[in-house]
Each structure stands twice: as structure tokens, then as C-alpha cells.
Amino acid sequence: MVDKIFRVNMTDLTTSVEEVPEAWAGHGGRGLTSTIIAEEVEPTCHPLGKNNKLVIAPGLLSGTVAANSGRLSIGAKSPLTGTIKESNAGGTSAQLLAKAGCKAVIIEGLPKEDKWYSLAITPAGVTIKEETERIGMGNFDVIKSISPEHDNKIGILTIGQAGEMKMTSANISIQDPDGGLRSCGRGGLGAVMGSKKIKFITIDPEGGKVDIADPAKFKAANRTFAKALAGHPISQALGAYGTNVLVNIINESGGLPTKNFTQGQFADHEAISGETMVDLINERGGKAKHNCHAGCVIQCSQIYNDAKGNKLTSGIEFESVWAMGADCCVADLDCIAEADRIMDDIGIDSIETSVAMGVAMEAGVLEFGDGVEICRILRDEVTKGTALGRIVGNGTGSVGRSFGVTRVPVVKNQAIPAYDPRAIKGMGITYATSTQGADHTMGYTITTNILNVGGQVDPLSKEGQIELSRNLQIATAAIDSTGMCLFIAFAVLDDETCLPALVDLLNARFDIALTIDDVMSLGKHILKLERKFNIAAGFTAADDRLPEFFYDEPLAPHNVVFDFTAEEIDSFWNF
């Protein structure tokens, strides 16, 4: 099947299927969403206006049997950060889109009438339908109302109430293999979908098959690749405890931001740790190991049941547990899981929203530790779009601005996640320089700063951090183009068979002859392309900075500040 571009014009409610332009052929995932946005979106446009576009692209290896290749990339100009944005997640849609022969969906324009729509994608193209019955629904009800009649095999992308209300922390949720949700969480892409009045998108489960140019070579490469992934000790730890294995590790490092980034350790860390979580899951008949998409050999997701044994949430991640737990001082996993479920249902980024709650606590809107009030605000304020709900739903920066708080942990208006840049300095470089605002997944230096994967760089020293973040950001941009989960990075860094196997997978899929250098060049190209967009949108080096308080307020227990000079940070871009 030859891949096509599926284009949807919401202004005149037309769709088309187009040939893939030569210049886009070698791109997939993030590389493709960023290429299309850079080419077709005016960088200074209003992110919620008619000139922004929402681009959805499976990775280069999506739809194949390659291990861990089921990530879907969604991109736009972000209403949260104002930068170019790509966010990716698992679920079944990347594989179904690829099998439908869709290289990317480009959604442009805004409807003229005040009506809602849905999109149905099949190998033949896209159909636009008016939608009424599911408007105002949370994501779980949307899925429940569509999925069962298709034996849960249909692909679904959906926005909750937050996206409908164009809240800038709204995410886009993707159905996973068990009818649960995965989220393209960061940067408010759900608001862009909401601005275009699209409540949900379905993808036909009866698509075709992705062509593999050299099946034998592909199969061999995949065997090596999957073995490298499955054999790495970090993969195994992730499988055993989920990403939440990091609570105790990051706490031990002194870099676990606590009480709105005023401390580096959380006294009650044991109560929210991955170890405690897994015990609880096992006790209640949940699932400690679960995959977010078919073909994953790591399985870092879980199914978390409530005290009565009913499924509460799946895929509760370390960064969400940290944000509600340590940062808001809520030492109660059930409360955190409940809030996580509500956020999934509303369709709002759990990192952005929980860090926002921490700032609201500092402002006195609610008390530190009050997880019940967090759930109430989510349910009664955010879901209903009250004034407070809007403030919270528009993210951490919004809460800080609304209440005049100065300790607001954001870069380019996006919340800083679970790793304090004072005590884990490599992460500070990633937050500052990322083309997409503060985002740990853009250059995850925890690998080498904390986990001793790919070598060792002292987290408390400035030495080597810029190079580390740069190399990881370049590699990540490339990985995000393949449809691969970022967690392949541990094996890529430590197992010398892994990266060649990944390159072989790409070569076997497309009958090409990429080298490792080509893949790194792709990563560099993507970063520079994204940065060029941001510069045209008005961003400068002054935006590549952490908030003042990281330079001024020493973080216990190491009593360290973030001490990179402007010149040092800017040297990141010397490549």
C-alpha cells in the first residue's frame, strides 16, 4: 500500500487524499508533524485560530511488527507554549493509521457554524460527520459509546471537556488495546482539536498491511532489537514497577521537587513509590504489568484498581504520581489514582494540571496535601469550566499569573516535571533549551545523571551536561520519528546491537541504506527546523531560561542552585 496524506478542511468541510510530497517521504512521527507545521503554519498565528493545523502522524515503523513501534505523534503550534509542538503516545491508533495507508492527517481551518463534528478515517480517506450526542462527554464515555460495537478494535482519538473548552492543558487521548486511554499529554493539543470542533476521530480497524521491502532482514533485525530491549535492566525495572519505580530513586538523589519546588526530597516518598503501588495493585487484583500498545516488550503500564477491586486507572506514570504526590504533598496513592482518572476523563495533562495545583496551593487556593480538594476542583471546577476551572485548566503559568505567584516552575509556559534542575542539572539544560517548553522526554538526562545508562555524568556538576542533553535531544528527535517508544533509549545507549538493529529495521522496511550517522543527522535536522519555527514565532535566547527562583533559592538537601550562565545555555545550539 502506498502511503498518502489525508487532508481535512474544517472551514468548508471537505477532505482529500493526496500524494506524499517528495520532501516528506523520509519523515514520520515527530519529524513529519514538525516538517508539515514548519511548512504550512504561519509561526505567528493564533494557536486556536483558523491558521493553525493539527497534524497526526504514525512513526516510520508504526504498523509493522517491530517491537515498541506503536507511538502516534500529534503536532501543531501549541496554545500553551506558543512553540511548535509534538506529543506522542501509545494506544492502537498509530498502527491502525499506518495500516490504513495514512502517512499523516492534516486538519486545517475552523468550521463556520457553531457545530461539532467527528472524523472517520478508512483506507479510502476521511469522512466528516456532524456530532451532537457525545458533546460534553468525558473520554471514557466517548470510548464506551463507540468501541464495544467494534469489538474494541476501532482506533479512537478523543478530547474530553477540557479540549471542548479549549483549555490550554487539554490533551488528546488515544484508546489503548484494553479500552483504556493513553494521552498525547503535553502542550494543549486537545485545545487545537477543540478549536476545530472535532470531538473524536475513529480509525477503521480493517485497514491493509504495511509493506516491508525485505521481510527476512526485518524479522532478523526485530529479533535482535527486541532482545536488546527486553534484556536491559532498566526495561526490566520498568516492567516490574512501572515508571513509578523512580519515586525512590529520584528522592534519593535529592532532586524530587517537593511542595512546589521548595525541597528536593519528600518525607512520605515511600507512600507513593512504585514498590508500594505494585503491592497495592497485586493485593487488589489489578495488573502490575501491562502494554499500552501491541508489540511492546517492556510493559511499563499497569491497571490500578480501587479498594473494592474495580479498575480505576491505567498507566499511572511517575511524573503524575510525583506531581500530585511530592509536589502537592499528597501521600495517598488512591487519591492520586482517582485524580489521575478524572484528568484522563476530562482530557487534561496530568503533569501540567498537578503542577498547577502546587502553585495554587502556594497561592492559598487550597492547602498543601489536600488531595480531596484537588479531586473536587477537577470534578466541580475544571470539568464544568468555572472561572477557577479555567485558571487551572490553562496550566501552571495561568495559575501563577492569575494569583500573582512568582515561584512558578515553567519554561516557555509549560510546567517543569519531576526532576529538579538544581539537583539534576542535565535536566535543567533540557528544560531550558527544548524546542517545546519544559519536557523531560525531550532529552532525558536521567539516563546518565542518575541511572548510569550510557555512562555517568554527575548530576550536581555542570560538567558534561550540555553535551549530554544535546546528544539526547538529537537522538530523541530521531526516535520520535520512528514510532518507537522513548524507552528504547536505555538499550540504545548501553547495548551495541540495539541501534544498528533499529537502523536495519528502517532499511528493511523501506529498502533504503541509512547509517547511524544518517539517523543522528535526522535528529539534528528536526531540532533545527523546530527552533527555526520558534524563532519566527518570536522566541529568543531569553526564552531558553529557567525561572529566576532556580538561580536564587538553594534546594535542600544539597543546597544547590541552577548555575549555568546564559552563554553556557546558549552553547547548546552549537551543532
Added chain:
Amino acid sequence: MVDKIFRVNMTDLTTSVEEVPEAWAGHGGRGLTSTIIAEEVEPTCHPLGKNNKLVIAPGLLSGTVAANSGRLSIGAKSPLTGTIKESNAGGTSAQLLAKAGCKAVIIEGLPKEDKWYSLAITPAGVTIKEETERIGMGNFDVIKSISPEHDNKIGILTIGQAGEMKMTSANISIQDPDGGLRSCGRGGLGAVMGSKKIKFITIDPEGGKVDIADPAKFKAANRTFAKALAGHPISQALGAYGTNVLVNIINESGGLPTKNFTQGQFADHEAISGETMVDLINERGGKAKHNCHAGCVIQCSQIYNDAKGNKLTSGIEFESVWAMGADCCVADLDCIAEADRIMDDIGIDSIETSVAMGVAMEAGVLEFGDGVEICRILRDEVTKGTALGRIVGNGTGSVGRSFGVTRVPVVKNQAIPAYDPRAIKGMGITYATSTQGADHTMGYTITTNILNVGGQVDPLSKEGQIELSRNLQIATAAIDSTGMCLFIAFAVLDDETCLPALVDLLNARFDIALTIDDVMSLGKHILKLERKFNIAAGFTAADDRLPEFFYDEPLAPHNVVFDFTAEEIDSFWNF
């Protein structure tokens, strides 16, 4: 008396009196506030954090008998725009500060304890006192609690509840000669004062006398100057109807933004016009002509009484009447006057807040035309700092972001005032290029676009607008340094005796030999200095743009869009 710099450090609660550095000697008003901020404030600092400074400076001619020289400049990095900011107003404080020998007050740091303070300024310097009883008070009560025991002669600068809550539309109010208020309205300087926990500042009425180097020359120049001012027909129209004389004029031009900038004329313009207002004032025993500071020969202020003949508000300006009237479709002067009084009392910019209400109306928070609800929101929400009150009190951009509205009339996050840039294109250039966000007073092309003062430039044509805005912005920066009211500009442009007389006033005051060219060079220097600060703060040409909808949505009745290219706008800075 030799002028000094009065410095206040709120961190350690100390004050000092310092010699005026050589480089600051030739500056006053805006030129001095901007010079000090550019020199002492880190451009990327958080505007509400410890590294911002609040600078208060009378103009070069303040404290003398020169006509119309009583404007006080206040500057800081703006929490609303993020740019450098100067806002000036009348009242008695400029003259009293100058007579106290104070060239500028520089307030820096943030108190360590959660306590409020007041400052008392005398010729000997500044005293810091802890303040408790007036916290939570509106501006009128603050003045009433201080002024009478000083026979209303004491100078008072005060913030209302908005400033206490650090709302980014909070202004700083200045007592006028009748115990009324004038406001340094734009850019949220009241939030900076609030961040430093200063509720009010008093200025000793028993200061000394400003030295005049050549009294005879000064007297002669002032006579010529005052005659030119008083004789100009626009001065006379302003005296007769106040600035609100413009409602009918701007409506006639088709450039009166109506219903959140969707139309260029307001059907009910007669109901809110200056002519109607003056009839009402006279009927109720108010005052149609009133001066905001001693020595004003134009007297564009009024005292507006309610239906029972009690004073409601003074100095109700065209831009405020327009914003609540045409932009929010409230055709009721009493309702507008009541809202104006509440805003003065809370201490919040009436342009920013009223334009914010228009955007809230578009978002469906309240109905267009519902002036009663405007007053309720001001009283019950903004004053009390509820979530909705915070959203509104943080300005037009805040309302737009909070509710996902795309038709948000701001530049650099500051609300566009009463002149639509599509139908009066010179104003569009001023809004786009101003160093301080959208602000009509920065380069008031209405002079030449509409009033045929200083020549004629067709408001609907692009021709000549950039040069017009440039010349006016340069002249304005110079005028804002003298302590003169901007309304001298009409006479300056039309009467050839006026500008030489102003230059003579400066020369006679200081025993110097400025030429008209020197004054224009000063204006250029100030603009470039301010722009340099903004660039270091992260602003680029992409910020010198109007919102998208001005380019896309034609404005009735002329059906025109704003059609300057990026390159054309950027050519503004070619000087």
C-alpha cells in the same frame, strides 16, 4: 534646592538620599524612569519579583508654574506586558515631589516578612512605616483616611485592592487637587507596588521651592506657552466637553471599535457622547470643566454627579467611556460612570478592564450591553479577588486566554484602546511599534489622521502613517520627560510659538541652551533605550504585530483591514 535621588530598599527596610548621577541629570519624567530601569533592572526578571524596581519621577518642569507641567511618571518592568513601562498622570504629587527636591524615588527589593508598609516622603528623604489599618481599603477610603487632617494638601499615591492582589491591570492612583483621583493607569504598575507591599505613599506638602535659573525668561516663555495652549481650538473643545468630545468624532470616522471590535460605529453613540455628558453634568450641578493639577489651562476633566446630585466620579475619559460604552455596548452614562468610580476605587485600569469585559462578553461570561453585570463583577468578583475577578483583573489577554477567545484586541498583552487600527491606520502603527504595548498616548496619530492638527494624513490610507507615528512617538517621549500633559501636542503641532516656548522654559529652568533638535534627539534616545530593554527581555519584531483578526476581518462601515506588511511595520525603527 539641589535635586536628589531617594532610594528605598524594601528587603532590609532602609532608605537613602543620593546625589543624582551625572548621566541622569538631564532626564526627568519618562526619560528618567526609563533610564533608571534600563540601568538597574535585569530585563528578564519577574516583574513581581525582588529584582524589579518601581521608579517615580516628576518631569523636568514639574513644581514650576509652567502651564500643564504637573504630570508624574511612574516606571517599572510591566507585569502586564513584560516590557519596560512608563505611565503618567496629573494630580498634585509631581509638583510636591519636585518641591521636595526629589528627582526620583527608586523602590527596590521585596519585604522578607508578610507585612504591609507605607512610605512618607519629605525633603529629608523617605520613612518606611508598617501599615495595617488601611489594608483591604479602596483608594477613596485611603485618601479620606489621610487627606483631611492635612487640609487635602498632602500628596498621596495609593493602590486599591487590585494592587494589593497584584492583578496585572492594577494602577497607581494619585490624589488630585480636590481629593479625587488620577491614575497612572496602564501596564499594571499597581501590582509592582503591591508586590513590594506598599499600600500608599505620602508626600509632604511643605516642601521647598523649585529653583529657576532665569525667572524673567521663564515667566515670558510661560506666557507665550500658556497662550498657545489656551488658544488652540482642540484645547477649547477639550475644555468644553472633556476628552469625551471624541465619541461622536471617532464614531463619524468609522473607527470607533464596537462590540469587541467587530464594528466601527456604535448605533447608540449619542447616548454616551461628550455633548450628552456635559448636558447631564450641568443639569445635576456637576462641573463640566475641572483641572487635574494646578496650572492646567485646558481643564479637560469634569465632576460627574449621579442623578441625586452627589459626586460620582471625576475625569471620566473618552477611552473609558468608549470601552464600556461602544465596545461593551452599554449605552448608559450613569452605569459607565458608576463602573468608572468602582474601577478608580479598586485601582484598576479602566481601559484594560473594560476591554477585558468586551472579550468576556464575546466568551459568553456576560451579555453585551449588560452594564449592571459589569458593575457586579467589578464589585463582587474583582474587589474580592474571586477566580473570575482574577481573570478580569489580569486584563484583556487574561480573559482571552482563560476562555479560549481568539478575537482579543491586545498588543504585547495590553488592550488596544478606542481607535480601530483598520480605519485609523496611524494608530495601528503606534499600537504595533510602541515600546509599551498598545497605548494611544504613545503616538497619538488622531491629531493628524482625524483632527487635522499638524497637517492631514488620510486615516484609511497607508501613506504617511509610519512617518506620522514615528514623529509623534519621538515627540511624545520628549514631552513625557518634561512633566507636561500630552495635550500640549495640539498647540505644539499647529502654533509655531509653542515648541520654542517649551524649549525656553527648559533652558530658563536649568540655565542650559537646548535647541528643538536637542529635544527631538532626547525623544529618539528614550525610544531606543526602551526598545533595547525590551529586546534584552526577549521581544522581537514578531511582537510588533497586531492580532490576526485585524488582518482578516474587514471593519464596517469602510470594510477595511489592517494591511501593513511586516517589513513596513519594522521600517518604523529606521531612525
